Amino acid sequence: MGQKSIQEVAKNIWEYAEIRFEEHKSARELADYAANLGFKVEFGIGGLKTAFKATYGSGHPVIAILGEYDSLQGLSQKEDTAHKEKGNQENNGHGCGHHLLGSGAMMGAEIAKEYMEKNNLKGTIVYYGCPAEEGGSGKTWMIKNGEFQDVDVALTWHPFPYNGIFSMPTLANYQAYFRFEGKGSHAAASPHLGRSALDAVELMNVGCNFLREHIIQEARLHYAITNTGGISPNVVQPDAEVLYLMRAPKLKQVDEIFERVCDIARGAALMTGTKVKMLFDKGASEYKGNKEVEKVLYKNMVKFDNIKYTDEEIQYAKKFKDTLNENEITSEFGWISIAAGDKWDSIKEMMLKEYIFRGTIPYDENFNRLLPGSTDVGDVSKITPTGQIATACYAIGTPGHSWQNVAQGKSSIAMKGMEFAGKVIGQTAIDILMDKDLFEKIRKDFEKNREEYGSPIKYETNPIDL
Template identity: 40%
Template sequence: MTSEGMTWIKANEKFLGEISDTIWGYAETGLKEYRSSAYLEDIFEKAGFTVRRGVAGMETAFVAEYGCGHPHIGLLAEYDALPGLSQAVSHEQKIYEKVPCAGHGCGHNALAAAVTGGGLAIAQDIQKGQVKGKVTVFGCPAEELLIGKGRMAEAGLFDECDVLLSCHPNDVNYVWARTSNAVWSGKFSFTGRTAHAAIDPYNGRSALDAVELMNVGANYLREHVTPDVRIHYVITNGGEVPNVVPKSAQVWYTIRAQNRESVQTLKARIQNLALGASIMTETTFETETVSDCSDVLRNKVLEQVLLESMKETGAPVWTEEEYRFAERISENVAEGLKRKAHSEYHLDGQVYRGLHTGIYDGFYREGETMAVSTDVGDASWRVPTGVFSFASTVIGSPGHSWLYTSCCGSSIARKGVSMAAQVLLRTAEKLYEDHKRIIMAAEEFKKEQTVREEMF
């Protein structure tokens, strides 16, 4: 028997696609998602959810609740875009676009639409009495800054949930049976003394010199860290004009490693680089933490339930028009990236004309660590959490690129949204109906925490 929630999704696929397209069009960066968050909040309020806006000290964060009691299932939504990415939907537009703008190069527009669809569908089941419990959709801003869920976790917003579920656009349909990298991100602001660069440069103390010396140190440090470590930076302030010795300069670092403990050790080494640079240049510096994000704590129980639901739902069924669009986009994807995707995800027989047509069993890569970081990690250490990816771009398409952005503004993403909403609904229904799985997920959560704590 088809549930009320599933009937609702099937009848509202166009509406869910409109949600994805609307947020894609807004393309707002982290903590500035004013229209995106208000749009979603209004949708939930009209559907009868109790909505709290501006939670955890963030104007664009919200909590939308429906039902009561337990099981209490939480869904994690994201809707921030990336700065400097094009919203062009073709290679030709990309070439002629002169002003860089924000773009959904990570597909959070589709993520938000899928989670919204899942939450609204679950509410239909609760309203009709097909399941008993509560669903909460968490509007989590600034994932790209790795800020939102950490602040929401600190505020205790997730703590009443029994489990948390989420999803993410990708080129492959698969369950996350892996963890992620932990990360620390922070800005180093140096202060020196200004001077005329020609008349008396000896009276100046260059803050920019300090930044550059710190960066040189970081680049030499790369030889002496483990292979999993990633160090990247941008100079956010390098002075105003070259004939004035810069009094102020700033560099923004992001450092990643496989776990939080390793990140903290690496952070101390980076701090020493800043200290050394300040001593060499006779400047001072201050450190501002932007984010301090945990690695994802896996939950095998929830992963298995998600995989079951993915197989029951099946991959999106693509149209001829979508295949043609995918082929045009695929022409711009490096062959090496395509081969890598085929190899890593064992995609033989599951790809046609650039699009994934199957469900990859993420447990084939169990125990690996994703190179990326996500603030889902901060939520996963508070409540048992499960995540999956859904196809919404072409095979091999690199994240944080205009290729990803283009696909996530197309019907390919809209098809993925419908599939992902169905997976979230099916997974929630299984958990509402079989409380033992929630108990097992809680036991697995404690077990995994203990193992990790003993390791580090």
């Protein structure tokens, strides 16, 4: 069978739209592509069925290139359509562009491998296929289960509506289920005999909503009720469950908030005469990029960022930008204005007037503003020097996790952004493999700033009595 193009791979993964830990076809698609190139593929690594690694070369330096391929629940959307309309994907959709992420990263691995082959370069390129970035922290599990240990430098990227270095620290997090067990009863005839697990969930949420006022500003607390205990008001709900996601700038702070959330769950159980179990779901550390890696990535972004768009592509982006309100279009202005420094005026004008981002946001190595989201790349960044970039794959202003994001996922704009990322990652890997001094500088900088790493996954995944 002939080799598919990397664009076909990305488009197929967009169609599969598989969610966390179920990315069987998506992972195979990428693994087969790598195997056809001559990479050695190992499937089901790090204790995860849909994780894999594809290795080329031997010895140090070991450069890891990280790919993702999971989609988001409920975001099925018709391609290229500038209004919300369900697509052919069963239910889910690539609203975070991970079909591009996995494929662009693979292109980077391919570029580096070809160069190594041609020039007889020593070292190793490992493509890590990482499942469940969305709500599963796949990389954190992979590290806990022994992966990434011999990696010297890690590179990755993420699709966005702009080009720049993804140097911002992100929030560490924990996600855990709280399962309440009460006693079912006839809600009218014998309510006194019932103990409502749904009451417990509601009281826990009330408690946590009050807690918000007394935690640090940057922390985030969100929940979803994953079991309401049934749809009948005439039955005292015997069981109910709520899923909590807790975030803060440092893992230690998440730990403290988590303890207080557990206390609230205990209190809710006590108030309602129910029992509560905690089931730990996932955790991720805060991200910290390596400045020396970021400098090389930036140099290569500027080298390759002269991307040409046709009038048709500009019109395509316009029709999506026209669906956004001013708040959506300007929502990223805050951090970009700081990062861009004295270039901000011209970048702002371009972002307001045009439809596809041009150029690269200037890189400032002292820029340290928090990005209020989380990524499991955080855990990789704790154990090896890591750099990541953002490239423009969508119309300016397109929000993450939106139908507009899914709709543009197979467009030629998305493909150009993906290939831009692949080129930058590939060239950066080559630069590090070629230049021993650069490699040493990166490692030294990492060791100097290294913080102790403890896995955020501290609990067994069986429910624990609280």
